[in-house]
Amino acid sequence: MKIIDKLNEDRIHISFEVFPPKTDAGFEKVKDATDKIAQLNPSYISVTYGAGGGTSKNTAKIASHIKHELGVESLAHLTCASSTKEEVRQVIENLKQLEIENILALRGDIVPGMTFPSEDRFHYAYELVEEIKKHGDFCIGAACYPEGHVENEHKEDDIKYLKQKVDSGVDFLTTQMFFDNDIHYNFLYRIREAGITVPVLPGIMPITTAAQMKRSQELSGTVFPRRFLALLDRFGDYPDAMKQAGIAYATDQIIDLLANGVKNIHVYSMNKPEVAAKIMENLSEVIKC
Ligand code: FAD
DSSP: HHHHHHHHHOOOOEEEEEESEEEEEEHHHHHHHHHHHTTTOSSSSEEEOOOTTTTTTHHHHHHHHIIISOOOEEEEEEEEETSSSHHHHHHHHHHHTTOOEEEEEEEEOOTTOOSSSOSSSOOOOHHHHHHHHHHHHOOOEEEEEEOOTTTOOHHHHHHHHHHHHHHHHHOOEEEEEEEOEEEEEHHHHHHHHOOOOOOOEEEEOOOSHHHHHHHHHHHHHHOOOOOOOOHHHOOOOHHHHHHHHHHHHHHHHHHHHHHTOOOOEEOOTTHHHHHHHHHHHHHHTGOOO
């Protein structure tokens, strides 16, 4: 089923995310985590794509396992920056053969010193969206950034390019992680003003360790509010307490979003079924409303 058809329903949807193993040896472990997350009956599970395409086969394999063996809808991420156009086309065709209906079209990060396989590549995600549309009737998601994308100095440019990306054929957007819901509400207002009308899923990351917070900050440049920093300060050295506090913080963010009219939430559960399960347990009554 296409994810956009679910998102347009008048009910709450919670989705989770897993990342594929870097090597075939790690496949069973990821599969096990995925199987446990699927038991929570999420609306879909997304599978990330390793920059450079090294894990592309595993992304497709896990996405196919989720859809065909676990009976849960899957969303396969696909990045284009570090692959040739032909390599990207092959991945899309493979996803089509596996009957994967949903793709999250991404450019991929560009880090200093990075080398590219050739100039014959898609430079921005909107070009990838255009390419995916040539290959079949996929439901296409894309990324957006409530705090602005790190490469763009001006948030208005970011929104201008986001509009171009959505107009090229994006059905829904998922946000980068954020830890202050007011930033998300402000972003929603600005993109709606700019004429972007597709569903937007806030991406919520339960931070369960101090190291994870550092990585998240480096990756996304997100701002951590004082309220979150206080948790880290108090519980950062106590792993079980930090896990409990991080899950509570994410739950609180989700409940606030739901209370303010958001219907669809994506949780960056990252191969941690116990975290996903706790979040679902915390939301068990509110998602019935
Ligand atoms: P784009 O939409 O192409 O934007 C990239 C930059 O270019 C932005 O600054 C934008 O404003 C600018 N831009 C866009 N169009 C133009 C234009 N026409 N002219 C000039 N500038 C332009 N990375 C992975 O490697 N694997 C994953 O699985 C993955 N999953 C992700 C999931 C989500 C929900 C999010 C938010 C991010 C994910 N990422 C992933 C990270 C992502 O690849 C990076 O954030 C990347 O730097 C940008 O990707 P994008 O698709 O948003 O790029």
